[in-house]
Amino acid sequence: MNKNILDKIKVETLTANPELNEPHKNLHEKEVRVVLKNCDIINPENINHYIAKDGYFAINQILTGMSQEDVIKVVSDSGLRGRGGGGFPTGRKWNFAYKNENDTKYIICNADEGDPGAFMDRSVLEKDPHSILEGMIIAGFAIGAETGFIYVRAEYPLAAERLQKAIDDALELNILGENIFGTKFNFKIEIRLGAGAFVCGEETALIASIEGNRGMSKNKPPYPAIEGLYGKPTIINNVETLANISQIILKGSKWFRSFGTEKSPGTKVFALAGKIKNTGLIEVPMGITLGEIIHDIGRGVGNKRKFKAVLTGGPSGGCLTEKHLDQEVDFDTLVALGSMMGSGGMIVLDDHDCMVDIAKFYLDFSVDESCGKCTPCREGTIQLYKLLEKITNGEGTIADLDKLKKLSKAVKKTSLCGLGMTAPNPILSTLEHFYDEYLAHVTHKVCPASSCRGLIEKYIIQDNCVGCTICAKRCPVQCITGERKGLHVIDQDACIQCGECFASCNFDAIITK
Amino acid sequence: MSIYVLEEQLNEFKIEVIDKYRDTKSPLMQILQESQKRYGCVPVEVQEFISKEMNITTAKINGVVSFYSMFSLKPSGRHILGVCTGTACYVKGASRLVERVEALLDTEYGSTTEDGCFTLAHTRCVGDCAQAPVIMVNDEFNGKVTSDDIPKIIARHRGKNCKK
Numbered sequence: 230m231n232k233n234i235l236d237k238i239k240v241e242t243l244t245a246n247p248e249l250n251e252p253h254k255n256l257h258e259k260e261v262r263v264v265l266k267n268c269d270i271i272n273p274e275n276i277n278h279y280i281a282k283d284g285y286f287a288i289n290q291i292l293t294g295m296s297q298e299d300v301i302k303v304v305s306d307s308g309l310r311g312r313g314g315g316g317f318p319t320g321r322k323w324n325f326a327y328k329n330e331n332d333t334k335y336i337i338c339n340a341d342e343g344d345p346g347a348f349m350d351r352s353v354l355e356k357d358p359h360s361i362l363e364g365m366i367i368a369g370f371a372i373g374a375e376t377g378f379i380y381v382r383a384e385y386p387l388a389a390e391r392l393q394k395a396i397d398d399a400l401e402l403n404i405l406g407e408n409i410f411g412t413k414f415n416f417k418i419e420i421r422l423g424a425g426a427f428v429c430g431e432e433t434a435l436i437a438s439i440e441g442n443r444g445m446s447k448n449k450p451p452y453p454a455i456e457g458l459y460g461k462p463t464i465i466n467n468v469e470t471l472a473n474i475s476q477i478i479l480k481g482s483k484w485f486r487s488f489g490t491e492k493s494p495g496t497k498v499f500a501l502a503g504k505i506k507n508t509g510l511i512e513v514p515m516g517i518t519l520g521e522i523i524h525d526i527g528r529g530v531g532n533k534r535k536f537k538a539v540l541t542g543g544p545s546g547g548c549l550t551e552k553h554l555d556q557e558v559d560f561d562t563l564v565a566l567g568s569m570m571g572s573g574g575m576i577v578l579d580d581h582d583c584m585v586d587i588a589k590f591y592l593d594f595s596v597d598e599s600c601g602k603c604t605p606c607r608e609g610t611i612q613l614y615k616l617l618e619k620i621t622n623g624e625g626t627i628a629d630l631d632k633l634k635k636l637s638k639a640v641k642k643t644s645l646c647g648l649g650m651t652a653p654n655p656i657l658s659t660l661e662h663f664y665d666e667y668l669a670h671v672t673h674k675v676c677p678a679s680s681c682r683g684l685i686e687k688y689i690i691q692d693n694c695v696g697c698t699i700c701a702k703r704c705p706v707q708c709i710t711g712e713r714k715g716l717h718v719i720d721q722d723a724c725i726q727c728g729e730c731f732a733s734c735n736f737d738a739i740i741t742k
Numbered sequence: 743m744s745i746y747v748l749e750e751q752l753n754e755f756k757i758e759v760i761d762k763y764r765d766t767k768s769p770l771m772q773i774l775q776e777s778q779k780r781y782g783c784v785p786v787e788v789q790e791f792i793s794k795e796m797n798i799t800t801a802k803i804n805g806v807v808s809f810y811s812m813f814s815l816k817p818s819g820r821h822i823l824g825v826c827t828g829t830a831c832y833v834k835g836a837s838r839l840v841e842r843v844e845a846l847l848d849t850e851y852g853s854t855t856e857d858g859c860f861t862l863a864h865t866r867c868v869g870d871c872a873q874a875p876v877i878m879v880n881d882e883f884n885g886k887v888t889s890d891d892i893p894k895i896i897a898r899h900r901g902k903n904c905k906k
């Protein structure tokens with residue numbers, strides 16, 4: 230394999246498949262495609278398609294004239310920060326491992342995308358797997374590693390299948406394996422499947438899992454860049470981070486910095502979901518405002534409902550509200566606002582979503598996913614969950630709100646790893662922005678969003694019912710009657726208060742008492 | 743104790759799985775995943791067999807099996823039905839779907855129906871949040887599910903290899 234062969238494959242493939250040069254369809258004017266540039270354009274199972282889109286030209290360029298320091302410098306200069314959530318500068322991370330003189334080092338691609346409500350990495354893995362391989366090969370060269378692992382969560386079997394195909398094809402072209410591009414550089418990549426544990430997205434837990442152990446985290450330091458997999462220096466990069474690398478090498482750090490902000494250069498992929506009209510993946514330059522994402526690209530909440538909040542950072546993050554819509558979205562702003570970028574999931578909520586209930590949902594998740602090693606996380610999250618349960622059942626008191634806050638801070642301060650340190654964030658953030666809603670639950674025993682069923686006695690259909698019959702159709706106990714286009718009535722004796730009718734009504738004709 | 747994996751299957755497991763991984767670095771997860779894939783579970787007899795063959799204590803193996811939610815000790819029902827409980831699905835009413843499924847199948851989440859036809863599996867975000875709420879039946883994806891779709895989904899699968 231050499232540059233001439235790459236050029237030949239590129240030209241031939243483009244001639245045979247002119248559609249590969251077509252632009253993305255239905256892109257909003259504010260979107261840019263860097264990470265997702267090949268997604269939905271190329272056939273992910275065809276390595277020639279990837280090469281036709283300048284794939285593997287970056288690693289070729291590196292192996293025919295760049296030193297390890299050169300590569301690290303370009304990545305450092307680009308200002309690329311880890312897209313998994315933490316936002317640590319990638320170049321600096323690589324430099325730690327590069328400087329370590331150990332003769333065995335590892336690269337791990339963290340594809341354990343467990344944040345519920347985030348599906349960016351899945352798309353890249355399934356639609357452009359070679360871009361991840363190339364990022365890993367480059368990272369391997371830069372730090373001096375010869376082995377890479379991709380840790381894929383078990384829920385993504387298609388991603389694992391396509392990655393394996395990509396690895397096999399790259400081996401065949403000698404883009405992976407020994408003496409890559411005829412140089413002395415060797416690099417191999419193996420896939421490891423997760424087995425359903427969110428905590429394995431945390432670096433030290435992920436390493437424990439690859440080593441065949443329970444996925445429990447360890448104290449840091451030592452950081453994995455110094456002492457990681459099998460005790461060797463290990464760099465763990467997220468999927469989206471790696472997908473940026475080859476283009477930074479080819480087009481340079483200045484090009485990369487032409488997107489985004491000074492401290493958060495480049496683009497970010499977000500997964501828009503929840504109560505928003507345009508759901509799906511978007512890629513936008515960092516620094517775009519939250520309002521542009523929600524209202525311009527996402528086209529608002531729809532269904533005549535009112536925007537209430539957007540959850541970012543999943544179970545580790547928090548919520549942003551109406552008053553944050555003109556804030557620029559980047560790593561540091563979101564942290565300053567009490568949330569975090571996380572991996573890029575954005576769940577939009579409307580006025581029918583209860584913030585206390587959402588905090589409870591996330592705590593339920595953290596309780597379940599805590600590895601159980603350290604007490605603050607194992608026990609603390611359970612107590613936090615119980616307090617929230619008490620409040621949503623209408624049994625909470627004002628004193629519980631104080632307790633909630635104090636305990637949240639204690640768990641944050643004293644937990645061993647990122648899971649526990651961030652698990653209380655949804656509580657702290659909703660307490661800050663929606664304190665009134667908590668108060669309504671504990672003092673008036675009312676859920677303003679009509680969502681907490683422990684606080685709802687009955688559902689009533691009002692006169693503005695248009696007789697669309699949807700609630701009657703959805704009712705699991707058939708206790709709603711009425712003619713089409715006529716007022717409907719709920720048989721209160723038969724009603725099981727499931728809330729199905731309330732959620733299905735598009736005309737605000739159902740109220741709660 | 744019920745036996746889920748037969749003696750001769752264990753021999754086959756040794757040749758096709760354990761021997762393949764024996765000399766690789768930390769292969770325990772892959773071996774357990776193979777058992778889960780082949781037998782739908784990693785029962786005690788398989789754990790003990792791996793322990794003997796690989797010279798790893800059963801305590802360690804059991805520790806790993808019990809840690810990860812994808813490993814089970816008992817085989818599941820013929821169809822695995824899961825309502826996705828990711829955040830997007832949750833805000834789109836997944837918990838009401840769970841209740842509906844539980845009521846229709848007369849069983850609780852995490853357990854198997856009496857006829858062995860369905861296991862209601864706890865399901866983490868399946869990564870298709872734009873289609874929320876989602877119900878998975880084995881590998882079949884059902885997006886934007888409403889509660890009145892559930893009887894149809896169940897009926898469709900009840901017919902397949904399942905007679906009450």
